[in-house]
Amino acid sequence: MAGFTGFGRRREVDPRLPPGQHLESGFPVLSAGPTPNIKRWELQVGTEQGQRSLSWADFQALPHEQVETDIHCVTSWSKLGTHWSGVSLDTLFDGLETDHEFAMATSYGGYTTNLPLSELLGGKAWVVDTYEGAPLGSEHGGPARLFVPGLYFWKSAKWLQGIQTMAVDRRGFWESMGYHGHGDPWREERYA
């Protein structure tokens, strides 16, 4: 038998790689459909206590944080040391009280993903509009996408339109097709 030896290039062993992931130097694009035409951007943030609607100017006026982190795609690539800029969800939800434990992110184009609220608050998630110092390209979810680097990257919904908390967990688009409700790459929560 020939056997697999891992030849062809250096072996990918890095403590920053979660189990079953390999290094990617490019930035693969995965989208279920066409890149949507966003004619007028607006971001809706809501809980059972209230709703907030932000225009692009409103969003730009909020304090942006710089984030350097690794990202992990469920299709098994990881990209290390990426740089993003965006508004923390703690800022977006500031003053909106909630007893809910779950949230649904909705994208322009119709896609959705569900997340535990605990993964969105406490300095763990942002709405980002800048990648490596440049405006976020439309193929990567621009003008703004959700950014939750602690979870597999499909949770970081592209072309973000809104985030709504919910009392009971419901499944989003990919989660309705067998992908995991939580999606922690260090626990390999890929499929459910």
Place this chain on the structure above:
Amino acid sequence: MSGTGAEPGADAGGGSFDWLPGTVVSASPQGARGRSLVVEVPGLRTARAGQHVDLRLTADDGYQATRSYSLSDVRGTSGSGAGPAAAAVPAAVPGPDAPPRFEITVERLDDGEVSPYLVDHAEPGDPIEVRGPIGGWFVWPPTEFDPDSAVHAVLPEPAGAPRPTESPVQLIGGGSGIAPLVAMVRARGLLPAGPEMRLLCSVRTPADRWFVDELDDADARPGDAVSVRWAYTRQAPADAVEPAGRLTRARLDALVVPAEQHPLVYVCGTNSFVEAIAGWLVDAGHDPTRVRTERFGGV
């Protein structure tokens, strides 16, 4: 994956996503840089055309690498004896009592870690671990989602369109992006009746075509159930109707099922290919929610 989108277990195939031991049972070249591998996996659940699997390779010293590959033939994963009536049974379709098997078709990426092994070195008898099959969106026949599922709620059916399962099908592949689309053509070939299916595949030269004899046969079969068109970007065969050149919006419009028929469109290829094609389709009036994409590579 069969059943409704509201039940992840059922929709994901009703099984676990543990790694299963598999074995390469045959290998055959495709074009200049590709290869089809048939892998036998006892206990594998039934796969749907368009789905992918994760493959895990382990070196002698324990080093492992995992990659995802689209299935180019799922007919051998069904225990129902599904198979072509033709006398020549493909290697990817086992006998009635044989373990499930599938085919993947891989293009060698010269700087890749796994594809050079699969294309140049893997041989029958080699072990390979398999997880999956995976995917419920880029599949044909399409999943019929529950009316209250998130998918149905956010992607409503366009007015006047036939049901997804009854809609004509347009498959558009760029290069190795043809692999999951061939699985769909093969699945369509098992059905006595069904919607029209057209395959358009863009390749650089005639030598880059995959599955060419089989697709010629499918195209020539009476009844017009399946039609196949090749578009050449660098060099066309002498008898080609069109000269070589990049696929343009006008050529695409002329070749695909018209938007008024609300086809279900599946586009697979590099990101730049898919981005261009999907954008042109939407501009030409195709319903965005009916254009399903699968991309590889970055920007």
